Amino acid sequence: MSLAVRWIRLSMAVSAAGFAGAAFAFRATMDGPIEQYSGAALSAAIVYTIVIFIWPRISPWSAGSAAIAYCWFIEFAQLTPIPEAISQRSWFARQLLGAQFDPVDVAWYPVGVIPLVAAHWFLRDRTRSRTSPTPAAP
Structure with a gap:
């Protein structure tokens, strides 16, 4: 297993723990719609990190869709x-x-995933641009 894959998996485990901690903190300190909506969004974020943990090289779009x-x-x-x-x-x-079943949760799951897809895309493109060779001058 490459160092990059290990780093990705470690980052996803830490992120999942952070999202779970945030979800439980909201649940412990708030009541009502904020607790409910944040719980749905954060649980979807946890699922996203699990997908990346299992398949570190998956594309952001595929991970978000899954x-x-x-x-x-x-x-x-x-x-x-x-x-x-x-x-x-x-x-x-x-x-x-x-x-x-709560139909409101259906709408909040993408709210938890879309920012992670955007961040994943940004970081992946940034990493690729650093590691790709620069074209030779003509």
């Missing part, structure tokens, strides 16, 4: 009784699956 699709899949699965039944047995499962 993260949003996964979040939407979990959210729409909440229209069935399965996530709620599993969530009643485990706090951890409740954090991962939720318990009930």
